[in-house]
Amino acid sequence: MNVSTTIYQxxxxxxxxxxxLRVVVIPGWGGKIASLYDRRRKREWLHVNPHLPYRLPxxxxxxxxxxxxGGFDECxxxxxxxxxxxxxxxxxxxxxxxxxxxxxxxxxxxxxxxxLSVHGVQLPYHLQKxxxxxxxxxxxxxxxxxxxxxAMPFIWSSHPTFAVHPGMRLDIPATTVTVAGSLGAFPAAxxxxxxxxxxxxxxxxxxPPTTAARAAKxxxxxxxxxxxxxxxxxxxxxxxxxxxxxxxxxxxxxxxSGAWSGIPDVAPYYNLAVEPCIGADDxxxxxxxxxxxxxxxxxxxxxxxxxxxxx
Numbered sequence: 612m613n614v615s616t617t618i619y620q621x622x623x624x625x626x627x628x629x630x631x632l633r634v635v636v637i638p639g640w641g642g643k644i645a646s647l648y649d650r651r652r653k654r655e656w657l658h659v660n661p662h663l664p665y666r667l668p669x670x671x672x673x674x675x676x677x678x679x680x681g682g683f684d685e686c687x688x689x690x691x692x693x694x695x696x697x698x699x700x701x702x703x704x705x706x707x708x709x710x711x712x713x714x715x716x717x718x719x720x721x722x723x724x725x726x727l728s729v730h731g732v733q734l735p736y737h738l739q740k741x742x743x744x745x746x747x748x749x750x751x752x753x754x755x756x757x758x759x760x761x762a763m764p765f766i767w768s769s770h771p772t773f774a775v776h777p778g779m780r781l782d783i784p785a786t787t788v789t790v791a792g793s794l795g796a797f798p799a800a801x802x803x804x805x806x807x808x809x810x811x812x813x814x815x816x817x818x819p820p821t822t823a824a825r826a827a828k829x830x831x832x833x834x835x836x837x838x839x840x841x842x843x844x845x846x847x848x849x850x851x852x853x854x855x856x857x858x859x860x861x862x863x864x865x866x867x868s869g870a871w872s873g874i875p876d877v878a879p880y881y882n883l884a885v886e887p888c889i890g891a892d893d894x895x896x897x898x899x900x901x902x903x904x905x906x907x908x909x910x911x912x913x914x915x916x917x918x919x920x921x922x
Contacts, residue, residue: 612744614720619645620665625718627725631747632921639667641712642727642740644683644771647749649848649921656841656850656921657682658772658882662874667715670732674708675873681882683771684712687738688731690768691893695734696900697764703733705895708770711738735759736907749919757907764904766890768863769917773841773850775883779818780842783807783862784835791893795825795870807831819868821881826870830891831862832903839864839885851920854887858915861891861903887917 613628619635624645627634635646645665647656658681668678686709695703706713716727728739737756742749757763788807790799798813799805808816819825831839839862840851865884872879889905892898907913 642716668713686768688765689895768888782840823868
């Protein structure tokens with residue numbers, strides 16, 4: 612793995628390279644992975660939102676309206692805005708998509724890895740991400756440390772948004788899915804758990820036309836294996852997200868097929884987020900109430916990992 616400094620979209624960044632992959636990381640923007648480029652296939656896997664400029668965020672900024680610019684962000688310790696659910700932090704209001712995406716992360720270069728770390732603002736955690744690149748595999752190893760005498764519930768969600776087109780296939784090893792929310796004519800109602808991939812008369816693992824004008828947030832909670840894959844039958848290329856389902860038991864999916872933009876005066880666009888996660892809800896209070904939230908033990912730590920393999 613070769614590491615070099617660069618300027619990406621006007622921001623200080625680091626480029627990690629092997630013969631197979633080129634990855635761009637922006638430590639000052641939440642440790643964002645801005646680009647995952649397959650050098651052999653000459654394919655950029657991550658979505659870039661043309662409607663939002665690249666600029667460093669401030670803490671508590673509106674993620675959806677101003678900073679959903681694409682790439683792979685980290686959502687922690689929550690996703691949706693809401694109050695923290697347990698003592699002694701019940702009065703803490705957590706911002707949109709969590710704290711860490713909008714914070715600058717410290718960075719250390721190693722001979723074979725890149726280590727980024729950040730401290731919480733309103734909660735006293737420490738989150739570390741170690742990135743390694745080997746051949747066609749990008750790996751992130753996470754370490755969450757809780758230095759307090761109180762157990763700390765959390766949601767962690769990877770948030771890579773992908774550049775996709777109709778006809779691509781989403782392979783998730785599950786037979787059911789919960790629809791957390793939907794827009795347009797998605798074939799299942801919000802709040803229901805339905806079969807997967809066949810929902811009614813439609814195979815929803817195949818990405819629909821750009822004219823579908825629908826979107827849905829889905830949670831997969833009964834996985835048969837630790838992966839989720841995007842496959843393009845046009846050239847048999849794929850990007851597979853691999854993880855340990857005993858550590859990371861859920862996958863969230865945001866399927867936006869021309870129904871949503873979240874940006875004032877911008878027409879709906881087409882993209883997809885595939886999000887291995889800990890916590891099967893966007894609101895931490897709801898995930899804690901349902902028992903799906905992660906838990907960092909008092910004076911303890913949690914570890915998990917995620918790989919992205921391009922083929």
